[in-house]
Amino acid sequence: MDRLVLLLPTTTYRTHDFLEAGRTLGVDVVCASERPNTLEAQLPDHFLTLNFADPDGAAATVAAFSRSHPIRAVVGVDDLTVVTAAAIAERLGLTSSGVAAVTTARDKYQMRECLAAAGLPVPRYRRLALKEDPFLAARGVGFPCVLKPLTLSASRGVIRANNVDQFIAVFRRIAALLQRDDVTVSGDGAEYLLAEAFIPGVEVALEGLLIGGRLHTLALFDKPDPLDGPFFEETIYVTPSRLPDDVQRRIGDVAVAACAALGLAEGPVHAELRVNAAGPWVLEVAPRSIGGLCSRTLRFGTGVTLEELILRHALGRPIESLDRERQAAGVMMIPIPRAGRLRRVDGEAEARAVRGIADVAITAHPDQALVPLPEGWQYLGFIFARGETPAVVEAALRDAHARLRFDIT
Amino acid sequence: MSDDLKTKVQELIDTMINPAVAGHGGYVELIDVQDSRVYLQMGGGCQGCGAADVTLKSGIERLIKEELPEVVEVLDTTDHASGSNPYYTAGKG
Numbered sequence: 001m002d003r004l005v006l007l008l009p010t011t012t013y014r015t016h017d018f019l020e021a022g023r024t025l026g027v028d029v030v031c032a033s034e035r036p037n038t039l040e041a042q043l044p045d046h047f048l049t050l051n052f053a054d055p056d057g058a059a060a061t062v063a064a065f066s067r068s069h070p071i072r073a074v075v076g077v078d079d080l081t082v083v084t085a086a087a088i089a090e091r092l093g094l095t096s097s098g099v100a101a102v103t104t105a106r107d108k109y110q111m112r113e114c115l116a117a118a119g120l121p122v123p124r125y126r127r128l129a130l131k132e133d134p135f136l137a138a139r140g141v142g143f144p145c146v147l148k149p150l151t152l153s154a155s156r157g158v159i160r161a162n163n164v165d166q167f168i169a170v171f172r173r174i175a176a177l178l179q180r181d182d183v184t185v186s187g188d189g190a191e192y193l194l195a196e197a198f199i200p201g202v203e204v205a206l207e208g209l210l211i212g213g214r215l216h217t218l219a220l221f222d223k224p225d226p227l228d229g230p231f232f233e234e235t236i237y238v239t240p241s242r243l244p245d246d247v248q249r250r251i252g253d254v255a256v257a258a259c260a261a262l263g264l265a266e267g268p269v270h271a272e273l274r275v276n277a278a279g280p281w282v283l284e285v286a287p288r289s290i291g292g293l294c295s296r297t298l299r300f301g302t303g304v305t306l307e308e309l310i311l312r313h314a315l316g317r318p319i320e321s322l323d324r325e326r327q328a329a330g331v332m333m334i335p336i337p338r339a340g341r342l343r344r345v346d347g348e349a350e351a352r353a354v355r356g357i358a359d360v361a362i363t364a365h366p367d368q369a370l371v372p373l374p375e376g377w378q379y380l381g382f383i384f385a386r387g388e389t390p391a392v393v394e395a396a397l398r399d400a401h402a403r404l405r406f407d408i409t
Numbered sequence: 410m411s412d413d414l415k416t417k418v419q420e421l422i423d424t425m426i427n428p429a430v431a432g433h434g435g436y437v438e439l440i441d442v443q444d445s446r447v448y449l450q451m452g453g454g455c456q457g458c459g460a461a462d463v464t465l466k467s468g469i470e471r472l473i474k475e476e477l478p479e480v481v482e483v484l485d486t487t488d489h490a491s492g493s494n495p496y497y498t499a500g501k502g
Binding site (some may be wrong): 033043 | 429430435457467472489491495498
């Protein structure tokens with residue numbers, strides 16, 4: 001039986017779907033987290049504790065483990081684990097993009113440097129040291145601009161500034177965010193932030209799978225809610241895209257070029273781009289799959305999940321089809337409207353009853369302390385819809401969301 | 410047969426599983442055994458925990474199947490959305 005190491009942070013939404021994919025494929029899954037599982041002592045062959053902030057150390061631990069437990073594949077399920085997964089794969093000769101490429105893609109500044117050097121369209125950018133005086137740091141930065149941490153994800157800490165006063169406030173706000181106990185950053189990610197030009201336009205997300213250096217586009221999502229700031233909370237994703245075919249082709253071409261420039265060659269890719277009259281602009285190319293529970297919008301071939309595709313690729317198993325189902329599909333990440341504690345949720349049954357709604361998953365728990373963006377990184381839950389057209393799907397998501405009532409005090 | 414299996418599963422839960430998950434403020438309760446399928450409920454820190462799937466599928470189910478090969482599946486009946494004190498809480502990363 002093939003053995004697969006899954007790198008599963010204790011805070012990831014992705015555990016269930018990746019474990020189900022492992023079960024479907026009949027592989028022996030070894031779960032590696034940053035903290036010991038309660039049953040690790042009883043099942044040392046099936047649990048590992050790894051320091052995801054130390055990829056080389058984690059790779060050494062897994063290499064030692066692999067001497068008695070041969071490993072066929074390693075997969076990091078989200079941003080926190082992709083560099084460690086690449087380090088393990090490189091050490092053991094497993095399928096993955098290289099550590100250098102993944103490390104570059106994980107740091108927004110390094111990624112911009114690489115893409116700009118390759119001549120790809122990226123916003124004008126500057127890296128700023130957090131120890132700088134923000135008033136002085138603002139010199140030479142045009143407005144409007146967007147400030148963002150180098151390594152956080154899910155739009156956490158991404159804030160627009162329209163003038164120097166806002167820039168200074170945002171600069172200090174991000175510096176304070178990086179000091180929070182629930183923020184894990186190290187190296188440059190703890191010492192710098194990125195300031196870049198705000199690019200007006202619509203935003204899309206491209207979900208892809210790299211196989212032998214070739215990028216296969218699995219889905220292109222429209223984000224129909226405007227993302228103009230001051231925060232950039234993602235809400236609705238709908239696929240297929242309603243953009244004209246030629247624009248979609250240009251987005252695909254830019255994503256292919258971006259992966260090549262970064263040196264990404266194997267595994268999932270989640271790229272975010274802005275599109276305006278000048279064409280597509282690359283905001284991010286992350287060497288991982290789509291976050292949260294959003295992958296549940298995607299089914300391939302005869303109903304294969306995205307997680308199964310990713311594991312099949314990592315294991316070197318045949319992939320029947322990379323074609324997404326014909327129906328339109330979408331997800332709404334339910335935003336946290338304000339800080340407080342979640343007391344109760346009403347309207348779930350009404351939301352589920354909306355035509356086209358496939359599921360409503362409330363992931364926040366009762367009494368959970370809720371932190372909205374830009375400091376937070378969680379959602380109240382996810383709404384999933386399927387329908388004949390993207391417009392029908394979007395309408396169903398909005399209708400279902402309107403029926404949910406969250407008591408937050 | 411089912412009662413006998415139920416007794417063995419309960420012993421495993423009492424001696425191997427609950428002492429371990431208690432370290433995270435959790436517990437596991439045996440609801441029933443039907444047709445060699447074990448139905449469990451997770452409580453305390455396990456209810457709604459971001460690592461509950463790992464603990465159940467890669468831990469509890471594996472332990473039970475190793476000790477009792479006649480068990481075909483372990484199913485979680487927990488309403489994780491109602492867990493008010495999960496040990497780990499998920500976030501989008």
